[in-house]
Amino acid sequence: MSQAVETNLSAAASGAENARNFLRQYALHIALVVLIILSALISPSFLSGGNVSNMLLQAAPLGIVVIGQAFVILVRGLDLSVASVMATAAVAATSFNGQDTDALLIFVVAIGIGLITGLVNGLLVAKRNVSPFLATLATMIVLQGMRSAWTQGAPSGNVPPFYRILGSDSIYGVPYNLVITGVLAVFFSVLLAKTTFGRKVYITGGNPVTARLLGINADWITITCYVISGGLAALAGLILSGFVGIVDNWVGRGFEIDSIVAAVMGGVALSGGRGTIAGGLVGAAILVVVFNSVLQIGMPIQMQIIIKGLVIVIAAAFYVRRAA
Amino acid sequence: MTAISQRRSGAFVRRNGSQFIVIGLLVLLAITGFIVSDRFATVANIMNILEQSVTLALVSLGQTLTILTGGIDLSVGSMISLASVLLSGITNGDANMVAPAIAIVLALGIFVGLLNAAAVVWLRVHPLIVTLGMGAVLQGITLLYTMGPAGKMPLGFDWLAFGRVLGLPVGAVIAVALFLLTAAFLRYARLGRYIYAIGDDAIGAKLMGLPRTKVLLFVYAFSGFMASLTAIFLVSRFGVGQPYTGANFTLTSITPVVVGGTLLAGGRGGVLGTLLGVYLVSLLNNVLNFMDISSHYQLIVQGLIVIIAVSVYVEKKRTL
């Protein structure tokens, strides 16, 4: 009997419910569009070519980090070490003679640092059962120490021109770094949504016990997610160093928080097993637009931080309500 | 019979093992310090360690309580920054304004903590996210208030940081007294027992009708209060409040807590472990200084200690 009732319900609901489901599902995209329209109305210069390309340049490194952060959050984790990895990768970029001949070497060293950090994080979390918060906090601190020990306080040296171009130049008006972000986004979206690996990520995050009973190597899946996050953070660090040009010990500062905020805002659930790369990227876009319009409207730059803080709590509360 | 007593003593070590390890490490460090420098075991150096550990002790005392409930307070760093600039900004060198300014920042700390708890309870958002967001908001407000050092403190205010009572640093005496009081509170007050109960089994606490809202309001208000108190000692030490002065405390306040054996999952641990953790961190930095190891490496060592601590104490929860 209850079956019949339910079937009836689902049939009757299809009309109004579909509209509501649509709104729920695309609330984020709608928010982004509304935000852009509002910003454009309030400040005409918002949609100017210069400002748009500026925003896209800023969005690219954040987007790359968010992709990795999403993987980690999907398996019930959190990666606080991304900013530290970014800064270390940036320091690596200036640690050679600043010529393009070293570009490949820099790439290998930087990405290597990211992958190893991710591996350590993953091993601590999966094999030692350390809480992700503490594991990535600890690697963050260790990396920070190694970095400042290596640079003896302040890094000197130049970012090779290759990375300068990657970080700040455009091709046909599209920033190189955005192209890279786009390629990565597509690649990792496919990995997550269309492969058995991606499915195992969702199952492991959704229910680790079930994953084990299904013969899925949940530890390996978890470790891989942290490695992906580490590697992407290192790449983002290289690109960001090319964008800012000068490297200090704190390139990427705040990216750990921003990437978590963007992912959560984009519907990646901290409880694991739910969310998409696309959602996280929309979250990142909203964050960048909000930051930018704060300045465009003429509010002091400090308001960016305040709004960020409010947005993360509101977004999280929104998803709690939606889940209930 | 033997089996039972073995299991008993096993349980005892499991229960108090973290403290033994920390005390062991403390002794080991003290011996190392003794060997590497003849200036280590001097009264001046010990006073120095005690003075330097005050701020870390105060902020991690508050942090311990939030972690015992299974939560965390990531807004303490920004709270310290905000309270610092407000304290020296409001006082602005006027001795008559010191008391009102202190009252204001302490009240503000409590208020911010209550807001944190309210969001945790009524918005049902995880404390990690709530306090992260609150931290950003407070940092923004701090920077709106001032981008640089704000105001100054009148002469004599540095007594808190450098003064002595009974020949001991004022701050250290206050900190240890607060730790003992809090330990007694956790053990002998009903609210204190409920902090453990809620961290141990949140659903059970709800079914038993324990006052979760009241407990959370209390612990986050306490944490905010301790952050403001930390700011007062920081300002006393530096003479002026600065907008980034608390930034590092958010995460470093967690180190002594977990090193002292309090589990991030909540319900187990205590403030005395945290106090040992504080002295471990301070002694470590001190000894490394004597060994001429730069502060860069000190960070590495601190990170490694966190890794070792959490992977040693961690409880295997995995059932399958």
Added chain:
Amino acid sequence: MLTISNLSKSFPGVKALSGMQLDVRAGEIHALVGENGAGKSTLTKIIAGVYQPDEGQIEYDGEITHWPSPGAAKAAGVHVIYQEFVLFPHMTVAENIFIGNERRGLLGMVDHGQTRKDAAELLHRLGVEIDPDKRVVELSVADQQMVEIAKAMVHKVRLLILDEPTAVISGHEVELLFQRLQALRADGVAIIYISHRLEEIFEICDRVTVLKDGQFVASRAIADVTRDQLVALMVGRDMSELFPPKATAASGAVVLQAKGVSAAGRVRNASLTLRAGEVTALAGMVGAGRTELALAIFGGLPMTAGSVEIGGKSHSQMSPALSIREGIGLLTEDRKGQGLAMLLDVAANITAADLQTVSRNGFLDRARENEIAREEIASYQIACRGPQNPVVTMSGGNQQKVLVSRWARTCRRVLILDEPTRGVDVGAKAEIYRIMRELAAKGIAVLMISSELPEVVGMADRVVVMREGTISGELTGADITEEQIVRLATQSLAA
């Protein structure tokens, strides 16, 4: 004392209670009976203030009441002993007994000495030897149950609800519990006693209320009803209609053999043989080690001794991956905790154990997956909005069918089902029985773990009974009766 009328409560996808009524008097022990999923737990939680009813009213002590929280109900003198205990594992026994009711001394401070003393006295009065300084996590399950009972004696209880209090205790401890309950009854406390064990109900209760499918069936004085009448009221239909006919052909070849398996300290030297085409039931009391044995065979728990023989090979250690490769399926007892990925959709949950058939070179074939999901939804009549419906919004019965379909697709040799009908409605139950029988007819060896005796008797071709971690006996054919099973499950305790 307590009068409930016209009470209803719904959860997403399922109507848990409708038009419920209950009348409990002071100074009586009132039994609440019904099958799993009849609504006993929901009713309990509403009385305890955990859930709020959608409609209906609760009259307590002559006044219409509404408890917005468990704390409010507790303040009114309502105490519940839940089946899954409410104990704080890292606090001491004494503290657990007095939590919320602390012994206090000077300045309102918690008096730990007094707490310990009173707890020791209380436990002594209860007749059990439990060290009040021990942490609850260090106690046996039976001792934990006794601590729960001691806890109820501290509070100024006016209405006491016990949910399956004897599930994990036996013999002497049950006697102690009954003595306590009789004393409380004499003091004028109203007691609601939920139990599956009808003999207990006839021993200690005064009246009984029967629930079925979330609805009130009848209230009777115990003296006015016989055991058979009570069963008829609970089931409300001829049970035999639910069960498909048993296998008629002789049993097939041996498919799986577990030899001398020990695991997790809960299973000792257990051996088990499963044959093709046969439904074998693994019966026994809760805590007898049935679930652990199933997990060890499947590879979810490490075997500390023994071996599992399947497909002509003997393995001293199994793993879930190996089991799935060898065609073994395990439907776990805990649907949400160990079975489903709740946020994923129906399609993903159905294909989770068999990603190979819905993928090529590591890439998922979504079209194929959806096609499979649609077929399964149709063949098992899973009520949902389609393959992309997240399982979290579905009712327990339909979630269970998703799991059954998952394993039915992959198990080529053996399917183990741990309490497959727990918390599902009657329609889904019959459906699950039918599927089990169909799978057996296809030549699969089915192992069903069940605590429901009518289910065991109605379904099993062979019954293996476990007691305290070991196999205590085996029954076939006409020997399969509730009495025989109970005898084997409790043998040493009765002796």
